[in-house]
Amino acid sequence: MRYLLRKLGFYAVAAWLALTLNFFLPRLIPGDPVEIILSRLQQQGPVPDGMHDAVARMLGLGHGNLLVQYWDYLVSVAQLKFGLSISYFPTPVTTVLRGCILWTVVLVGLATVISVVIGLTLGTVAGWKRGTWLDGLVPATTFLTAVPYFWLALLLLYLFTEVWPVFPQNGGYDPSTEIGFNGAFLTSALGHALLPALTIVLSSVGGWLLGMRNMMVSTLAEDYVAAAEAKGLRPRTVMLGYAARNAVLPSAAGFAISLGFVISGSLVMEIVFSYPGMGYTLLTAVNNNDYPLMQAVFLVITLAVLAANFLVDLLYGFVDPRTRQAR
Template sequence: MRYLLRKLGFYAIAAWLAVTLNFALPRLIPGDPVEIILSRMQQQGPVPAGEHDAVARMLGLGHGNILAQYWDYLTSVAQLHFGLSISYFPTPVTTVLRSCVLWTLLLVGLATLISVVLGIALGTLAGWKRGTWLDNLVPVTTFLTAIPYFWLALLLLYLLTQVTQVFPQSGGYSPDTFIGWNGAFIGSAVSHALLPAITIVLSSVGGWLLGMRNMMVSTLSEDYVTAAEAKGLRARTVMIGYAARNAVLPSVAGFAISLGFIVSGSLVMEIVFSYPGMGFTLLSAVGNNDYPLMQAVFLVITMAVLAANFIVDMLYGFVDPRTRQAR
């Protein structure tokens, strides 16, 4: 319980700091965001009196002095109200986020989970069977990881959409399908997500495989593994229960970071494939000076990273009880 409370306190302070920094970001940007929007409106005609306050409320900048604005912002965050999006005006920011977060979680989340599980499993076997043909696959997967991500995406896009036309070229679904929980839309979404998912798996599985393989080789030389083998335990029990369980700890910590950044999506991948996820939405917000949407995206990404690290901290404490001991 003390371990849980200590972690909760730490992450609560980190979350408060993240919210405070997110509040300060639009105010640290050179210039006045409200004046930028008003200048755009003036290009289409005279701006009515009092429009400055209306735009400030739309941007979620609040009113009054800085403390009053900060309190208004905390209240808005607690109510999950982030104002209206400029890029998708007059759509609320929460509506835009709800859509793009779902796309990113389904694609990047599942692809990352597949690459982690596949990499750890293959790394465990490669480390256990050193010098075999499986161990010789490590340089191949490492080579794929070393290839620039955008170059691999462009290469696969050319080979599998232009040369062979196996997958759709871009987008998250076919524009002629009705969006909803129906077979046509789900099939279209899956077919559009396969190529980006393959790109993510190919470019990331090598790192997980190599890290797990090296940790397995190091763990197999430990005394407790030798003692387990001397007891006559089955090879599978020694490999999974003794060697892999301890070798996987650094991978668990690494997975915490990657799990949090799943919500941010893969900016390059989503640009190359024009996939409607968080990364593509963030790019659109930056290009349109959409301060409410940028602020909300940054906050969601930060909170996702903190939540993922908290969950994995709890998992880490379960896998290795030594980490729960206070020093």
């Protein structure tokens, strides 16, 4: 219980610092989103007096001095109210987030999990049978990992939409289909997601494989592995129950960070494929000085990373009880 409370306190402070930075940093960016809205309104006719403060409140930017705005921001966050989006005006920010976060979670989340499972599995076997032909997978997958996301995405886009027109070129679904849980829409969404998912898997599986393989080689030299083998345990039991269980610990932390950043999506990948996820939405917000949407996206990303790391800290405490000991 003491370990849990200590972790909760640490992550509560980290979340408060993230909220504070999330409030102040966008306001340091040149440009005034209220003036952007007012300039649009002026194109339709004269703007009445007092409209500046009204638009600021409507966008969730607060009013008064900076401290008052900060308090209003904390209250709004607690109520899950982020104002209206400038990029999609007058749509509320929460509506924009609901419309894009599911796309990213499904695509990037599943692709990340698949990459981790494949990479850790192959890395475990390659480390256990080091020196065999399985080690030949390491240079090939490492090369794919070194290739920039956008270059691989462009290459796959050219090969599988121009040379061999197998997949759709862009978007998350066919606009002619009706959005909903129906066969036509789900089939269209799956077809549009396969190529971006393939990009993520090919770009990231090599890192998981190499890391797990090297940790397996290091773990196999430990005394407890030698003792397990001396007991006459089955090779599979030694590999999974002794070597892999300890070798996977560093990868667990990396997996937590990856899951946290699933919410942000793969920004460049979503731009290349015009995929309607969080990364593409964030780019749109930055281009339009959309403070409310930027703050909401950054907040979701930050809290997701903190939550993922908190869960992995708890997992670490369960897998390795030594981490629960206070120093």
